[in-house]
Every structure is written in structure tokens, then in C-alpha cells.
């Protein structure tokens with residue numbers, strides 16, 4: 001959506017690429033800073049974690065990107081922040097003294113409230129004031145705001161499923177290497193409510209085989225990889241059992 005929305009506002013969009021750390025899906029500070037210097041953008045979007053890869057960015061990446069430009073607004077998209085692994089710092093901690101940093105979040109994920117279409121951000125007061133000037137006039141209905149306020153009053157209840165989802169997410173990262181197929185399947189470390197797993201010889205074929213076992217995952221178009229969303233313990237077990245069977249069939 002970031003490129004679609006940017007293009008819709010008449011902005012030129014430049015895709016970055018993920019490189020600079022041992023895991024090919026991660027984004028290293030030096031690489032990110034080089035890319036920003038090369039393009040000299042007005043706005044940089046950093047997804048932490050990125051979808052579909054799922055691993056949160058180190059704050060060194062955010063700091064390096066801020067330092068690589070003296071004018072770019074740096075937006076850190078923390079849509080999945082509530083699912084972060086312990087010790088994963090939020091870019092919110094960098095906000096004091098950094099007026100070009102914006103941290104965005106959403107009620108769609110941890111609050112399981114995607115239908116309300118409510119996102120929010122934290123930034124320097126000068127950025128918030130400027131946004132009030134340029135935002136669309138009717139961007140958030142009063143019904144939406146009332147629903148969100150009611151959800152916030154029940155935040156403890158609505159967020160109570162987060163720990164359960166994290167437990168299943170951690171199973172989805174830990175267990176695939178022990179499945180059939182001789183341990184060739186691995187999962188990318190996740191700070192989100194989904195897990196990208198790789199090592200598949202033919203991801204579309206594995207997707208179809210999982211569907212034949214009544215398990216629907218997402219083919220995100222990355223060679224050898226599929227993405228699975230964390231659900232209930234029963235759903236996780238059903239997925240792992242089906243994947244084990246599919247991998248064993250493939251290697252038989």
C-alpha cells in the first residue's frame with residue numbers, strides 16, 4: 001500500500017532493497033543509509049517489521065537513515081509492534097529530539113479491529129500540526145472515533161489474545177526445521193503475527209499441497225517461501241501436521 005498511496009498523491013516511489021546482514025531479508029544500517037543517500041528522498045518508509053518477512057529493524061537502521069539525510073521525513077511503520085519479541089525496541093524510544101521521525105501504528109492487528117480502519121502516529125508536535133493542515137478533511141468518521149475510544153476503554157480485553165498469538169507464532173518459527181523433508185525448511189525470525197518460512201523446492205506446489213490438507217497459507221511471491229499467519233493452538237498444530245505430511249510426500 002505504501003507505493004500505491006504515494007503514487008496516488010503524485011509522488012515518485014523508489015523501492016529499497018533488503019541487504020546488509022547475514023539474513024538476506026534483513027536490512028542493514030549501512031545499506032539503508034547508502035540507499036537513502038543515493039535517492040535523496042522527501043519521505044522514507046521503514047516497515048518494522050516488514051510484511052511478509054516479519055523481522056523488526058534494529059534502531060541502528062532508523063538512526064542511520066535519519067543521519068543519511070538532513071531533510072527526509074522518516075516514517076517507521078510499526079503495525080505489528082504489540083507482537084514484538086521481548087527486548088525489541090520501538091522507534092518510539094528515538095522520538096525525543098528527532099523532529100523528522102514519525103512512528104505509525106494501527107488498531108488492525110493486535111486489537112483485531114481491521115474493520116474500523118484506524119491508524120495513528122506519534123511524532124514531534126510540529127509534524128502533527130503540519131499533518132492537521134494537509135490531511136483530508138473527512139478522513140476519520142465520528143463513528144470510527146467513537147468505536148476506537150470504546151476499544152481503548154477495553155484495551156486489556158482486546159489485547160489479551162496477543163500473548164496467545166505470540167506463543168503460536170513462536171511455535172511456527174521453532175518447529176518447521178524438525179518437520180519432514182530432512183530439516184530443509186526454516187522460518188524467518190518474526191516480530192509479527194505471521195511467519196515466513198523458506199527452503200521449499202517449489203513454493204506454489206507446496207501451497208497447493210497444503211490447501212489439499214485444508215490449510216490456506218499465503219504465497220507472497222518470494223521464491224522458495226510461503227507465509228503463514230499465527231492463529232489458535234489447534235490451527236498451528238493443523239498447519240504443522242499438514243506441512244510435515246507435505247514435506248514427507250515431496251521427499252518420498
Ligand SMILES: Cc1ncc(COP(=O)(O)O)c(C=O)c1O
Pocket residue numbers: 047049050051077079105106107108114117118119
Ligand atoms: C507492514 C504493514 N503496515 C501497515 C499495515 C496496515 O494495516 P491497516 O491499513 O489495516 O492499518 C499492514 C497490513 O497488512 C502491514 O503489513
